[in-house]
Amino acid sequence: METWILLLIIAAVVIGAVIYLKSRKAPEQLEEGSKPKQIESKKPETTAADKKPVRKEPDKKAAEAVPKEQPKPKTESVKPAPEEKKPEAPVEKKEEVVAEPKAEPEPEPVAPTPEPSPEPPPLVAEKMAEPVETKHTRDVAALRKGLGKARAKEGFFGRLAKLITGRQEIDPAIVDELQDVLVSSDVGVQTAETILERIRTGLSKKELNDSGAVWAALRGEASRILNAGPGGLVLRTRPTVVLMVGVNGSGKTTTIGKLATQLKASGRKVVLAAGDTFRAAAVQQLEVWGKRVGCEVVKGKDGADPAAVIFEAIQKASSSGADVVLADTAGRLHTKVPLMDELKKVSRTMAKAMEGAPHEVLLVIDATTGQNAMAQSRQFAEALQLTGIVLTKLDGTAKGGVVLGICDEMKLPVRYIGLGERPDDLRPFEADEFVEALLGEAQAEEDAA
Ligand SMILES: Nc1nc2c(ncn2[C@@H]2O[C@H](COP(=O)(O)OP(=O)(O)OP(=O)(O)O)[C@@H](O)[C@H]2O)c(=O)[nH]1
Ligand SMILES: [Mg+2]
Numbered sequence: 001m002e003t004w005i006l007l008l009i010i011a012a013v014v015i016g017a018v019i020y021l022k023s024r025k026a027p028e029q030l031e032e033g034s035k036p037k038q039i040e041s042k043k044p045e046t047t048a049a050d051k052k053p054v055r056k057e058p059d060k061k062a063a064e065a066v067p068k069e070q071p072k073p074k075t076e077s078v079k080p081a082p083e084e085k086k087p088e089a090p091v092e093k094k095e096e097v098v099a100e101p102k103a104e105p106e107p108e109p110v111a112p113t114p115e116p117s118p119e120p121p122p123l124v125a126e127k128m129a130e131p132v133e134t135k136h137t138r139d140v141a142a143l144r145k146g147l148g149k150a151r152a153k154e155g156f157f158g159r160l161a162k163l164i165t166g167r168q169e170i171d172p173a174i175v176d177e178l179q180d181v182l183v184s185s186d187v188g189v190q191t192a193e194t195i196l197e198r199i200r201t202g203l204s205k206k207e208l209n210d211s212g213a214v215w216a217a218l219r220g221e222a223s224r225i226l227n228a229g230p231g232g233l234v235l236r237t238r239p240t241v242v243l244m245v246g247v248n249g250s251g252k253t254t255t256i257g258k259l260a261t262q263l264k265a266s267g268r269k270v271v272l273a274a275g276d277t278f279r280a281a282a283v284q285q286l287e288v289w290g291k292r293v294g295c296e297v298v299k300g301k302d303g304a305d306p307a308a309v310i311f312e313a314i315q316k317a318s319s320s321g322a323d324v325v326l327a328d329t330a331g332r333l334h335t336k337v338p339l340m341d342e343l344k345k346v347s348r349t350m351a352k353a354m355e356g357a358p359h360e361v362l363l364v365i366d367a368t369t370g371q372n373a374m375a376q377s378r379q380f381a382e383a384l385q386l387t388g389i390v391l392t393k394l395d396g397t398a399k400g401g402v403v404l405g406i407c408d409e410m411k412l413p414v415r416y417i418g419l420g421e422r423p424d425d426l427r428p429f430e431a432d433e434f435v436e437a438l439l440g441e442a443q444a445e446e447d448a449a
Contacts, residue, residue: 122355138430143437146419146427150400150438156185157400157438164215165441170208175200185398186370188405195221195404215441222435225404229388229413231429233259233324233360239271239317241325241350241357243310245343245384246364247376248331251392251418253282255364256326257289259416261423264293268323273313274299275306275346278330286328296320306330306342307349314353327358334379344383362415364390365406368397377410386410392418395425400438 150156159181163174175196182192199217200208207213233242242259244252253276260270272290274297276282283299290297298313300306310327317325329346332339350357363380365373380386389410391403394417403414414429 122352122357138433140433140437140440143419143427143433144440146395146425147400147438149396149398150185150394152398155398155400156181159185160218160439161441164211164218167211168209170211170214182401185401186373186405187401188371188374188409191225191405191408194408195225212441215439219435219439222404222439223431225408226414226429226431226434228407228411231413231415231431233263233415233428235268235323237356237359239314239322239325239354240359241314241317241327241354242360242362243275243327243329243347243350243358243384244362244364244390245329245380246331247333247366247369250331250364250366250369251390252276252331252364253285253289253328254421255362255390255392255416255418255426256286256328257293258418258423258426260289260293260295260326262426263324264295269321270295270324270326271313271317271320271322272297273310273325273327275310275327276330277302277304277306277309282328282330296322307346310346311349311353314350314357318354334376340379340383347384360387360415361385362388362390363412364392365402367391367394367400367402367418370399370402371405373402374405374409377406377412381410381412386412388413388415390414390416390418390426391429395419403434 144151152158153162160178163177163181164170167174179192179196182195183189187195195218198221199214203213203217207217233240244256246252256272260272263270270293272286272295274283274286276286277300280302283297287297287299296316298309298316300309300312306329310325313325313327316322327346327350329343330339332343334340347358347361361384363377363386365376367373369376377386377389389406389412391406391414394400394403403417406412407414414431417427417429417434419425419427
């Protein structure tokens with residue numbers, strides 16, 4: 001009995017112990033399950049609070065970044081994307097790195113300098129010395145006719161004749177009037193003063209009263225000035241390369257056409273280079289002359305590099321055994337520096353095509369432009385090594401004096417004069433013939449009448 005009771009007590013103790021233990025484990029499990037709920041609910045609170053300051057920071061950065069890209073900062077900065085824009089910052093750094101090589105363009109100036117790929121060595125020309133004879137013979141009467149306006153009553157010669165011819169006495173007042181006539185006939189102030197000073201000191205008082213002596217002295221002065229060198233062309237090499245330059249409309253292309261006609265007539269083979277690539281009409285104008293004369297015209301595409309076109313013409317002329325290359329260029333104002341620089345480049349490139357080219361650089365001047373012709377001459381002479389002058393449209397001016405002014409100041413020979421639009425109207429310049437035609441008094445009264 002006692003053991004049975006003892007067993008019962010033990011069983012009761014064990015059961016009690018089990019119940020106790022179970023009752024302790026249950027609250028622990030509840031606590032574990034509730035914890036995540038508490039974390040989840042707390043996190044949104046904290047992130048919501050934290051996000052406000054976080055968003056403000058990127059907004060500022062966005063506002064800084066956007067103006068660099070677009071000038072609309074407000075709407076763009078509201079977007080939550082700014083954090084993604086942060087990585088763009090390195091891109092700006094990259095640009096800085098790229099900007100550094102801007103120093104690299106230094107080598108670039110070396111690259112542009114090369115001229116239109118003239119790599120082959122310059123041609124060595126056959127040397128010779130052939131004066132080009134044209135059918136023009138000394139013909140003072142014909143030349144005087146061409147200078148009709150300058151010989152007329154109100155022209156250069158007519159006005160001089162009025163002052164000098166038939167006078168019994170050339171007094172100081174008349175010398176002043178002579179100076180007025182010379183200056184207003186485009187002789188130029190300096191040249192006019194020199195001429196009159198030399199006449200005054202060269203002639204005795206008695207001779208000054210002899211109109212014949214005064215005319216002779218005047219012609220002597222003109223000859224002295226105009227005999228700056230031979231006129232026409234001398235072919236010293238085959239081909240002889242002639243570059244024509246001058247302001248717009250001075251007569252370059254027409255002179256080339258006339259000259260080509262005369263050269264062809266004297267048995268020379270001519271190549272024309274259409275170096276005026278500026279106007280399509282200029283190439284056509286030269287082509288018309290080429291067809292008329294029967295000579296090759298080398299041209300490039302519209303807007304082609306004039307230096308490259310002339311380079312090619314020289315090579316073609318050389319390989320085909322031509323005697324002369326006449327290179328046309330676009331008219332340009334002597335005051336436009338880039339255009340004058342282009343001419344320098346043309347000239348340098350010609351030298352690369354052929355040794356010594358261009359052999360002649362002729363400045364074509366419109367005689368009717370008066371004193372402006374002097375300014376043109378100076379500027380072109382600064383840019384290029386001019387070898388002579390072609391004075392066109394002498395038939396259209398009453399002021400023949402411009403020839404004297406240019407020759408005296410520039411010390412350049414006049415090579416040709418233009419007295420009309422026909423090929424024959426281009427005459428090789430011969431100083432004494434010209435002086436006789438312009439200032440000869442033989443028919444003074446007739447001419448001045
Ligand atoms: N009366 C006369 N007219 C001439 C003479 N020489 C050229 N001309 C005329 O002058 C005008 C202009 O001549 P161009 O040869 O086209 O002149 P350019 O220098 O080539 O002109 P750009 O190519 O525009 O620079 C043309 O109408 C020619 O016929 C001349 O000696 N006397
Ligand atoms: Mg032209």
